Amino acid sequence: MAIELEHYLILGALLFSIGLYMALAKRNFVGVLMGIEMMFNAVNLTFIAFSRFPRFADMTDAERLSGHVFVIFVITVAAAEAAVALALAMLVYRNRETIDVDRMDLLKW
Template sequence: MTDIPIPHTWVLALSAALFAIGTLGVLLRRNGIAIFLSLELMLNSANLAFVAFAMTLAARPDGAEAALAGQLFVFFVIGVAAAEAAVGLALFIALHRLKGAIDVDRVNILRW
C-alpha cells in the first residue's frame, strides 16, 4: 500500500467527469434504459470520489478511521443502487407492458 501509482487527483477528476456524463445522460437521453444507466453512473462516480478521498485520508498519520468511514459509505451506496435498480427496472417493465416501448417520449400523459 506504500506506492500508489495513480495520484488521487486523477481519480477525482475521473469521478467528476463520470458524474457530468451521467448528469447529461439523464437530461438528454430519451431511452429509459440509457437514463437508468446514466443514473447508475452518477452514483458510482460518487463512490469513486469517496474512495479517492479515502486514499488521501489514509495517507495521513491518524487517518485510518477517517478513510474507513468513506470506504464504508461506498458499500452502502452500492447496496442502495441495487435496490434502486430493482425498483426502476420493474417500473420500466410495467411501462413496457402498457405501452410497448420504454422511450420517455411515450410517457407524456401528464402535462403542465
C-alpha cells in the same frame, strides 16, 4: 508524474458529467438508468479517493474507512433502486408498449 488526489477527482468529474448527460438526454429508460448508475460510480470513486488521500494525519484507519462503508451503502441503495426502476419500466411497457421517456407524457396536460 505521480498520481495525486486531483487525478481521481477530475476523472470522477468527467464520469459524472457523462452520466449526467445520459440521464438528461437519453430517450430509452434503460439509457437513463445507465446514466444514473454511471453517476453513482463517479461519486463512489471520489469517496474512495478521499479515503486513500486523507487530510488529517491523526485519523485512524477505522476513521478513514468510513468512506468505504459509505460506498457499500451507496451500492446497496443503487441495487435496490435499479431493481425497482426496472420493474417500473416493465410496468410502463406493459401499458404503453414503449419505455421511451419522451412518450411517457400522460400526466403532461
